[in-house]
Amino acid sequence: xxxxxxxxxxxxxxGGSLRLSCAASGRxxxxxxxxxxxxxxxxxREFVAADSWNDRxxxxxxxxxxxxxxxxxxxxxxxxxxxxxxxxEDSAVYYCAAFTTDTYYAEKxxxxxxxxxxxxxxx
Numbered sequence: 001x002x003x004x005x006x007x008x009x010x011x012x013x014x015g016g017s018l019r020l021s022c023a024a025s026g027r028x029x030x031x032x033x034x035x036x037x038x039x040x041x042x043x044x045r046e047f048v049a050a051d052s053w054n055d056r057x058x059x060x061x062x063x064x065x066x067x068x069x070x071x072x073x074x075x076x077x078x079x080x081x082x083x084x085x086x087x088x089e090d091s092a093v094y095y096c097a098a099f100t101t102d103t104y105y106a107e108k109x110x111x112x113x114x115x116x117x118x119x120x121x122x123x
Contacts, residue, residue: 002026002112004096009117016086016121022079022096022114030074032099036081037107038092038119045095049081050104059104064090086121093118 008020020036035050049070050059058070069082079096094117097110 002029002032002098004098004112004114006094006096006114006117009094009119011120011122012086013122014087017082017084018086018119020081020083020094020096020117020119022081024077024079024098028074029072029077029079029098033104034070034072034079035097035100035104035110036070036079037095037097038090039095039116040089040092043092045107047105047107048094050100051079052104083119086119088121088123091119091121 003025005023006020008018012018031053033050033053036048037045038048039045047061048064049068051070051072060068067085072079096114098112100109102109
């Protein structure tokens with residue numbers, strides 16, 4: 001079993017930056033693919049970024065590519081999402097996810113989820 005706890009969300013003006021953290025406990029996350037998803041009001045949860053254990057690569061949604069950076073510190077068992085040049089359309093609840101059974105981008109493939117952290121970007 002893996003427990004994930006996100007933090008770092010908040011209110012920021014457009015153009016600003018935030019860094020989200022996801023602390024994992026229960027099992028070492030170094031052998032897992034980890035991902036970030038987000039869900040805005042009235043919308044489905046969508047893929048944001050993933051750090052793949054399988055091929056040691058990072059992947060991003062087109063909407064955040066060049067602005068967001070996913071990284072992990074295995075010694076701290078923590079996943080990060082550095083978000084820059086934030087836009088109002090980035091406002092959402094951001095979720096950390098771990099251990100995909102198939103793809104890195106499909107919500108249904110991840111086994112473990114955090115409770116989410118709210119990010120609000122004002123115009």
